[in-house]
Amino acid sequence: MSNWSSDEEIDEMVEEEVDSIVEEIQYNYTHPEVPTAPIVRRVHINRNREDGHTRLWNDYFSENPPYTQDMFRRRFRMNKQLFIRIVNTIENGVPYFRQRRDATGRLGLSALQKCTAAIHMMVYGCAAYAVDEYLRLAETTAHKCLLHFVEGVINLFGDEYLRRPTAEDLQRLMNIAEHRGFPGMVGSIDCMHWEWKNCLTAWKGKYSRGSGKPTIVLEVVASQDLWIWHAFFGPPGTLNDINALDRSPVFDDILEGRAPRVKYVVNGRQYKMAYYLTDAVSETCRHKILRSLCLET
Template structure:
């Protein structure tokens, strides 16, 4: 009787050793945070867009990197033309984020290069939502404004720009060409040496042609190497269409 119990115990130990019990995978549930998104919209509206806003036009210009009329001119077509920015209700009937909240989040990320959740406490939107706002905002601006603002200057544009240049004392001038060093904060380590030009920090040379009314007609990000205004201009395609037409 004792031997049978010992054999049974040994068999059970051997079975559990050869057939270990695998614990079930933990269930990761998404944590719900009640951000009170309505309060975020109300605060943003009262601070900048109400009839008697808390902050002045000059403060809006400094913080948003653009004037308020320009901001509204961008937001209204985006809200009407891109379905993602239209304010809808969820299954419970609660209003979602407003177009002002979403566009402000995207503009802050572009203007300051801040993290996606940097404005969570103020605008009340999550990190993943902020990423989506930025993606849809960029695509919406290109689709809605690209035909007008991402084109070559027409004959009328050139004549208007030359008139402005002559009025300012520069007859025959269409725009000003300049280059700047743009710090590449998230540059890959393997590429850092190619883009470091004396300062120790990786930078990208940006060449731009802008007119007096701040209309940027051309932009070119220079390739790696020790570059200055002259050799960046030599590599950029700013005059390619002119040279092609002459040939």
């Protein structure tokens, strides 16, 4: 009997065991086991990018391509000479578009492939993976091509093509317009509604007119050679041309006295300010425009 523990010792042992079990339960409750996610390794796809460049070159840029100049213009929204000039300038000015060899000595994507991918994504609004099968470049690469292409165009062509018209430009435009029978005109102005496919649901009512799809208004002034001298983009699609004009800075030069002074006669009446040619406007809208310019008819 002396080998047996006393009742007090047994109670202490039981109490310790119970405390240990409770602590283990509490720990497991507060520290649940998180299953380890399986490691997903990147799948390598041999796209054979060399064939993509060869196919593109043979289809559009070889000596006797199967697709004509008109088809090229319709698909690229510009003539071939202009596209080649852009590609050459981008390739020389943006390191991302220079063709390099990888660690194995294999040539990377050509500037033609990258620029064509960017152009098609902008022109057709297609998804990045849509250019993979023909041009042989991955979706992430296509996104990078578009980003670097837009930045490159702004940096390399902005000083020439994204500038305000100078006094010489305005005088030249008015001389051309007068020769065509429109004295005092400096360009044609109009608005279009650009569909906003990924419009936020909360903003859909603001950018939709009636039961139509959400759109954003683009206001543009262009000359007879399709040179865009002014672009105002952003007003919601519920606005019409006149409402967008009220928000636009297109008349700031006139209001601030920077517009060129001209003299011309129309229907026996002399005018002293240049104007933009537009399509049919109602009499109410016409007076609204004139009032906004603080002019008297």
